[in-house]
Amino acid sequence: MIAPDVSTAIATLRELIEMSRAVVPFTGAGISTECGIPDFRSPGGIWTRMRPIDFSDFVASQEARDESWRRRFAMQEQFGAAKPGRGHQALASLYRARKSPGLITQNIDNLHQASGIAAEDVVELHGNTTYATCLDCAVRYELSWVKERYDATGRAPDCPACGGHIKTATVSFGQAMPEDAMRRAEELTLAADLFVAIGSSLVVWPAAGFPLMAKRNGARLVIINREPTEFDDAADLVVRHDIGSVLEPFIAMVRTNA
Ligand SMILES: [Zn+2]
Secondary structure (H helix, E strand, C coil): CECCCHHHHHHHHHHHHHCCCCEEEEECHHHCHHHCCCCCCCCCCHHHHCCCCCHHHHHHCHHHHHHHHHHHHHCHHHHHHCCCCHHHHHHHHHHHCCCCCCEEECCCCCHHHHCCCCHHHEEECCEEEEEEEECCCCCEECHHHHHHHHHHHCCCCECCCCCCEEEEEECCCCCCCCHHHHHHHHHHHHHCCEEEEECCCCCCCCCCHHHHHHHHCCCEEEEECCCCCCCHHHCCEEECCCHHHHHHHHHHHHHHHC
16 A cells, blocks of 8 residues: 555554554664765765776775775764764654564664664664774774874775774775674564565665565564565555655654653
């Protein structure tokens, strides 16, 4: 069913949530756009104007690392100012009410953790851009530490402990998917009796695999996205309205029930 309007979408989603015991959200860029985080892959998005730096280039070239960090610091104003939106708050409410064991996200903005979901219950398929790690020894570095060195030399610093390259904790184009995150995402998907894909076009691998995995495992499937997706025919409910407006009532709903 495609929800004809926002109020039908909210009413139907409420019924589905009430009859479920394990709601597993799967989120993409669309949930964060109201927070000022741009959708990099959308038309006019950054990747349509600027070629992303491939992981192999990052590893091979100091210039690529310098450019990669220059771009990251240029986006800090947006990332640094972003606060969880209505969608994040609604999902955090479901989590606090123990309706949702955790969620899977394609986003790298840390906003689910900022909304109150424990870091270990947020499965990040594409990593996290709000901190950095050494590619060799995995030691964590804060962005402020990297920026200080970058500003002083104009170059991306290497790890003082082991000499490895330091990169935001994201999964770059050409970089292997994190096995642990993939395994936990599969576990969550198979634990779901209601799988809710939110703000993802569901075209980027491996995002596309999870809704169908949930559906085949017997879960109900809801897709909330501005544009149609390939999986709309398989969904029990399709919502093509503004994510924040659709999810906002669930902030209050769970608070009063909890
Ligand atoms: Zn290191």
